[in-house]
Amino acid sequence: MIIRNAKFYQGGKVVSKDILIEKGKIAGIGKFKGEGIDAKGLFAFPGLIDPHVHLRDPGLTHKEDFKSGTRAALAGGVTTVLDMPNTKPPATTAKAFKAKLQLAKKSAVCDYGLHFGATKNNFPEVKKAKPNSIKLYMGESTGKLLVDDIYSIWKHFALFPKNKPLIVHAEDEETLNAMKKMKGERGAIAEKIAVEKARLIAEQTGRVVYFAHTTTFEAVHLAKIWERSVVEVAPHHLFLSQDKDGGRLGKFSKVYPPLRSEAERRELWGALYYVDTVGSDHAPHTAADKRAGAAGFPGLETTLALFLDAYNKGMIELPWIINRMAENPARIFGLGSKGRLEKGYDGDITLVDLDEKWTVRAEDFESKCGWSPYERFKLKGRVNKVILRGNLVVDNSKVIKEAKGKRVL
Ligand code: NCD
Ligand code: ZN
Numbered sequence: 001m002i003i004r005n006a007k008f009y010q011g012g013k014v015v016s017k018d019i020l021i022e023k024g025k026i027a028g029i030g031k032f033k034g035e036g037i038d039a040k041g042l043f044a045f046p047g048l049i050d051p052h053v054h055l056r057d058p059g060l061t062h063k064e065d066f067k068s069g070t071r072a073a074l075a076g077g078v079t080t081v082l083d084m085p086n087t088k089p090p091a092t093t094a095k096a097f098k099a100k101l102q103l104a105k106k107s108a109v110c111d112y113g114l115h116f117g118a119t120k121n122n123f124p125e126v127k128k129a130k131p132n133s134i135k136l137y138m139g140e141s142t143g144k145l146l147v148d149d150i151y152s153i154w155k156h157f158a159l160f161p162k163n164k165p166l167i168v169h170a171e172d173e174e175t176l177n178a179m180k181k182m183k184g185e186r187g188a189i190a191e192k193i194a195v196e197k198a199r200l201i202a203e204q205t206g207r208v209v210y211f212a213h214t215t216t217f218e219a220v221h222l223a224k225i226w227e228r229s230v231v232e233v234a235p236h237h238l239f240l241s242q243d244k245d246g247g248r249l250g251k252f253s254k255v256y257p258p259l260r261s262e263a264e265r266r267e268l269w270g271a272l273y274y275v276d277t278v279g280s281d282h283a284p285h286t287a288a289d290k291r292a293g294a295a296g297f298p299g300l301e302t303t304l305a306l307f308l309d310a311y312n313k314g315m316i317e318l319p320w321i322i323n324r325m326a327e328n329p330a331r332i333f334g335l336g337s338k339g340r341l342e343k344g345y346d347g348d349i350t351l352v353d354l355d356e357k358w359t360v361r362a363e364d365f366e367s368k369c370g371w372s373p374y375e376r377f378k379l380k381g382r383v384n385k386v387i388l389r390g391n392l393v394v395d396n397s398k399v400i401k402e403a404k405g406k407r408v409l
Pocket of ligand 1: 054086141142143169254255256257281283284295296297
């Protein structure tokens with residue numbers, strides 16, 4: 001396969017060259033003869049890697065499953081997803097982890113990896129399953145995978161291989177409970193306290209710690225006091241706020257950690273230089289589940305477009321998007337063949353039309369959940385084509401083909 005006339009970054013400069021893909025790998029960048037896909041007017045990114053998705057399989061497949069969730073990923077320009085363990089059963093035992101891998105192998109249509117879940121005492125299971133990453137919830141969220149005592153947190157930090165990412169949901173359970181009693185809300189202080197605890201224990205144990213969906217400027221900076229901290233942001237804390245969107249969304253505005261104030265949202269933009277990754281935290285729930293109080297937003301089909309729109313408004317540069325949504329996730333999670341448009345890397349390419357204007361309509365989306373917190377947002381910049389290891393799987397913004405997803409983590 002040859003992709004012609006696309007623009008992309010090569011060595012820090014925008015170039016327009018052909019990209020040759022052979023046997024699923026980028027075989028060369030330059031000028032090549034033969035049939036090709038005309039990508040005139042499109043900009044090429046390395047296929048995006050979303051390190052934080054909840055595809056709900058097994059057990060919660062009325063919300064999403066590996067097929068619908070990976071189709072949503074492709075539609076959003078994401079060619080690799082890393083899935084969270086809060087399924088039913090949760091991926092907290094070697095057996096459940098293995099069974100979940102089988103499901104993904106059968107149904108995933110983009111590349112994937114699974115995060116293993118920490119519990120207060122599953123140390124032998126972690127050892128047995130040998131996962132490449134684990135997720136630890138310091139505060140309760142969907143799925144109740146809570147590890148809120150310092151002893152268990154410390155033990156996981158000490159036992160899990162030091163160079164592999166240990167992902168924390170940093171909201172401190174004791175603080176959440178206290179705040180609920182006092183104010184009836186889930187405040188940003190719970191995040192700062194959790195970040196401090198996890199950061200200090202990471203320093204003591206000398207390990208890499210990955211802070212999921214960090215919501216405030218201060219939390220980013222507290223995390224970064226330790227040099228081996230990795231910081232993720234989720235799009236909703238950058239594009240939505242309680243003040244601006246809480247009223248409009250009502251019960252649909254519930255997400256953990258919560259949307260913050262408009263002032264905090266604006267401040268978070270000022271921390272983006274220090275942020276390492278974007279995770280969509282794609283956490284789909286049906287409308288009925290949302291009305292019943294479920295926390296979480298779908299995000300796979302809107303995240304890149306929101307950042308492209310921000311680029312068009314002069315708020316962010318394209319290299320930041322490429323770095324935080326492809327290069328860094330690949331490096332941090334050890335996905336050696338992913339994340340770069342260079343010879344030898346996987347032929348995963350996301351081609352976007354930077355100028356296309358479109359309106360978000362969840363009814364057009366692949367996700368099963370059927371709604372979006374960005375409904376009717378008018379965005380400039382849209383995914384047009386996606387190539388997964390040499391297969392054209394999205395064309396004219398629609399999934400046109402299902403290729404078999406491959407395990408990468
Ligand atoms: C997530 C979910 O629904 O699985 N919900 C959320 O509000 N983000 C769980 C989580 O990541 O905390
Ligand atoms: Zn999540």
